[in-house]
Amino acid sequence: MSKPYTLYAAPLSLYSGKTRGYLRWKNVAFHEVLATREVYASELLPRVGWPVIPVVIAPDDTTVQDTTDIIDYVETHEPGPSIYPEGPTQKLAALIMELFGDEWLLIAAMYYRWTFNEEFAYGEFGNALYAGLPAQERAAKGREDGARFKAFLPLLGITPKTAPAIEATYEEFLRAFDAHLAKHDFLFGSRPSIGDYGLIGPLYAHNYRDPASGTHMEKNAPRVASWCRYTHAPQHTGTGEFLDNDEIPETLIPILKIFAREQLPILLATLEQMKSWYAANPDADEVPRAIGMHEFTIGGVTDNRGVIPYPLWMLGRVTAHLASLTGDSKTAAEDLLTSIGAEALIGLDMAPRLIRKGFKLYIAPTNA
Ligand SMILES: N[C@@H](CCC(=O)N[C@@H](CS)C(=O)NCC(=O)O)C(=O)O
Structure with missing residues (x-):
């Protein structure tokens, strides 16, 4: 039996959730190591050169960083069904949805975390980065690290002026995705695609798992909350099919239109x-x-x-x-x-x- 993959990650981390959900569905043997400050110093910085998670170490000790590269590495090296649709139009829409989740829903993810879950988030930074320290020290140090992430908000255009528009566009997305999920398990049928994994990043670790955001999601888009659970923790790995005939479900069009209207100009x-x-x-x-x-x-x-x-x-x-x-x-x-x-x-x-x-x-x- 070959060695398992190692996933360096953290529960609160957006892109960790994307990778974890994918590795689980792909049914790849991996063990997850919490990225504490010590792990950054001893493993991640020497391998990657800058502080970022998730990072995956393949069975042959290859270091892979960036969720897209991690997924493509595993897709190339492991057997089993692919998360890339063969249908060319489905694949196009799936790649767009990955970009939309990773880089545009990131705005809503950061806004909701730091507007409605600030204290929880500081605690989570402490629990992850300083896991071995006493509770009070974890809390104090987590606050410092969390503040550095909160400082990214203006860089992403998250300001008091844009806040109502961020909420309105996120609500619009939630309604559209919830309506889509009334008809389909995933974006393109009963198998998750690279697009689903793009969405699960912001939607799981931030907007489902952060308590105030999760309550909001359960109330306003319960099917999205349920999709978060089964995409992040699939019960039936490697199963499902993409829709026949390269079909783009009608219910996906409103979401693709949000991409075209909001993210494409940026x-x-x-x-x-x-x-x-x-x-x-x-x-x-x-x-x-x-x-x-x-x-x-x-x-x-x-x-x-x-x-x-x-x-x-x-x-x-x-x-x-x-x-x-x-x-x-x-x-x-x-x-x-x-x-x-x-x-x-x-x-x-x-x-x-x-x-x-x-x-x-x-x-x-x-x-x-
Ligand atoms: N595009 C990267 C983004 C990774 C990323 O931004 N990770 C966050 C945690 S969820 C991080 O470590 N950020 C540190 C930084 O950006 O300096 C990916 O897909 O893996």
């Missing part, structure tokens, strides 16, 4: 900023985590947020898939994009292309 503006940044820094190699601030709009309300290049790497997965399609598949994919208001993605020039290398983001050498 991505396109980020791409423009990235092009300008690269023009001004033609010898650049490593890409900073943020390259300034820009205006953005959420739910019709405009404010400022950081220009964060990372989501462009995820968008590149969407556009690369789109570019690989020909004939009827291409037509069907483009029809879907046009019907949801995301036709800007068709033929989008993604240069400078971003790649991940050594757990960081770089300009692809072909752009040099």
